[in-house]
Amino acid sequence: MTEKIKPSQFIYSYGPGAILDGLHGPRIILGTQTGLFHPNSPLSSEINTRFHIIDDRMTNSLLDGGKIFRLPTEQEQRVQGTANYLTNPFPTWKLCVNRDMHKGSDSFVLYQEGSCPVCHDTSRTGQEAIRFVQACRNGHMDEIDWGYLIHRSGRKCETNHYYYNPGNGTISGITIVCPVCKQVCQFGNVYYSDYMPCSGRFPEKEVYRARKPIRRYGICTAHMKIIQRRAANLRITDTKTLLRIETALTSLHVNLQDTAITAGLHLADPQNVDDLKTMLNTLVETGQIRDVKKNEILRHDWDQISEAIQIIKKPGGSVMSYDELIRDEFRKLLDGSEQGIPPQRDDNVRGETICEMIPEMRKTFSVKDQTFLISPVSRLTTITVQTGYHREISDSGNQQQQAAPQVKYDDRFRDSQQNTVRWFPGVQYTGEGLFIRLDNAGEWHHTLSGESSNQWNNAYNDRDQYTEYLFRDTTSRIELHPVFIWWHTLAHLLVRAIGEDAGYSSASIKERIYLDLDGDRARGGILLYSTQAGDGSMGGLTALVPYFDRMLEMAFGQLDTCSGDPLCLEEKFLHSAAVRKVNGAACYGCAMNSETSCEHRNMWLDRHVLMGNVT
Numbered sequence: 001m002t003e004k005i006k007p008s009q010f011i012y013s014y015g016p017g018a019i020l021d022g023l024h025g026p027r028i029i030l031g032t033q034t035g036l037f038h039p040n041s042p043l044s045s046e047i048n049t050r051f052h053i054i055d056d057r058m059t060n061s062l063l064d065g066g067k068i069f070r071l072p073t074e075q076e077q078r079v080q081g082t083a084n085y086l087t088n089p090f091p092t093w094k095l096c097v098n099r100d101m102h103k104g105s106d107s108f109v110l111y112q113e114g115s116c117p118v119c120h121d122t123s124r125t126g127q128e129a130i131r132f133v134q135a136c137r138n139g140h141m142d143e144i145d146w147g148y149l150i151h152r153s154g155r156k157c158e159t160n161h162y163y164y165n166p167g168n169g170t171i172s173g174i175t176i177v178c179p180v181c182k183q184v185c186q187f188g189n190v191y192y193s194d195y196m197p198c199s200g201r202f203p204e205k206e207v208y209r210a211r212k213p214i215r216r217y218g219i220c221t222a223h224m225k226i227i228q229r230r231a232a233n234l235r236i237t238d239t240k241t242l243l244r245i246e247t248a249l250t251s252l253h254v255n256l257q258d259t260a261i262t263a264g265l266h267l268a269d270p271q272n273v274d275d276l277k278t279m280l281n282t283l284v285e286t287g288q289i290r291d292v293k294k295n296e297i298l299r300h301d302w303d304q305i306s307e308a309i310q311i312i313k314k315p316g317g318s319v320m321s322y323d324e325l326i327r328d329e330f331r332k333l334l335d336g337s338e339q340g341i342p343p344q345r346d347d348n349v350r351g352e353t354i355c356e357m358i359p360e361m362r363k364t365f366s367v368k369d370q371t372f373l374i375s376p377v378s379r380l381t382t383i384t385v386q387t388g389y390h391r392e393i394s395d396s397g398n399q400q401q402q403a404a405p406q407v408k409y410d411d412r413f414r415d416s417q418q419n420t421v422r423w424f425p426g427v428q429y430t431g432e433g434l435f436i437r438l439d440n441a442g443e444w445h446h447t448l449s450g451e452s453s454n455q456w457n458n459a460y461n462d463r464d465q466y467t468e469y470l471f472r473d474t475t476s477r478i479e480l481h482p483v484f485i486w487w488h489t490l491a492h493l494l495v496r497a498i499g500e501d502a503g504y505s506s507a508s509i510k511e512r513i514y515l516d517l518d519g520d521r522a523r524g525g526i527l528l529y530s531t532q533a534g535d536g537s538m539g540g541l542t543a544l545v546p547y548f549d550r551m552l553e554m555a556f557g558q559l560d561t562c563s564g565d566p567l568c569l570e571e572k573f574l575h576s577a578a579v580r581k582v583n584g585a586a587c588y589g590c591a592m593n594s595e596t597s598c599e600h601r602n603m604w605l606d607r608h609v610l611m612g613n614v615t
Helices: 007-012 032-036 056-062 074-080 146-151 187-191 248-256 259-268 273-285 291-298 302-313 322-339 451-461 482-502 542-557 607-611
Strands: 019-022 025-029 067-069 087-089 094-096 108-111 127-129 132-135 161-165 175-177 184-186 194-197 223-228 236-243 341-346 352-357 363-367 370-390 423-438 510-518 521-530
Touching (some): 007 236, 007 423, 056 067, 146 184, 248 291, 273 302, 352 423, 363 542, 370 521, 423 542, 482 510, 482 542
Antiparallel strands (some): 019 025, 161 175, 194 223, 236 370, 363 370
């Protein structure tokens, strides 16, 4: 009774709390402590070696010291002879659809355990899993309390089944009848409302083969809503992705975090490279550091050193925000587009190349009034970690509606070497990419103009008011900046153009939008990459560089037309306290792509910003 899923599916779609369709009914994936790190798990004895993904930037800055594991492959599991991940039945209520065998009723029978209590049929052909569960915005989820649904404040009848009439096939046409008192529930009336207080249940945190559900009434103040168990908003994963790339900051961090150097930075507080050189010379003369480490630090320019020092000296040490890490990537790619990136190798995985850029392969193209530099990344490696998930369930009983909180992985696994370790599911892929930026002095973007750009700029200046959306980094909310909108919209159009010209599907190419701000100046770029096996990770994407002018022409050509026009083009972004919008002129006919491709869930797009700033 197993189901095969790709490692990337476990990160982007599944994981603890997700419901799968099993051979004998739906199953819920248990938390890591009980579902994955069970005594017979292949990970229990080898988590620190074979299945451990090592990335210090991700671990220290984004996971609060937690570690990353990957799921064993099918071949590794076959060698171990045990299942990868344990699951529990959920939901357990079923429908017997053998109407002809239900004497005295022309309805389906809703029951929970064993065989149908009316016809006693045990064949799988006549049994269906119920397609509804109940959940709240705080992440709790439970079986539907059908007795409460029918009787409400009245006393529940003693029965182990109910009659379920699907009516005309719509939700509003479903009726449920108690076989004892004959009371009827119109299912549509409760489906569209918050029908009961939250039960406080997390079925994914229960033990394997739990006999009784664990409910904690009174803890959660939210209301539960009925929702289909396969609904997309029932479980939305929260992921973080970083490139495995050795940047100036990461190498500086390693050297500056030396105990003697860190202490010297706090005492001497160097303000320029000469002050730093004096401090390091003193440490070398006193034998606290080696001359090699001093020279390794001083080979970087002062701007890079100063930024690294500020990060190390701030509370929390060298912990960087997600936005800082991504800007660090951007600067390394900017340097790589000019000077290249020599092959960087991963000594933990047989010396495999994890990043490489060859500057001789880059091309420059002028399209409209912009000159673009297209630099191939012949080798890149990404690490994606699922940090948690949330349920986007509205709660009309809560007058002050806020964004759904994230359900974090707080399960602990005790191994033989450490007392408690936080483990996060992750996946590492190697592939290729295209880095796209403007080819001008300093790569700084020209000032954007137009009504839509001004509205987005107003939203960015008032970004602290946008608390109801999921941003890549809530400390910066750079997605609201008009230059980000410009690059993000162009990225989506380019993905579509590559699909039309080269045959790639929009789901096979992922995006990363970069934005670096310096006062009133802004510069941005795009990384389009493919790292999934079989989706162009063998040179197909980088081979498009000599012909990329065609893709740029097609992308800008798609700006003026959309199958949804004029309605799509009439849609404009407006910064308003009363109405919060995430897009301007953008729909699935022009700028929206597969959500597995878009890092921002098809938000922060606007054709008007791009149309108003090209000629």
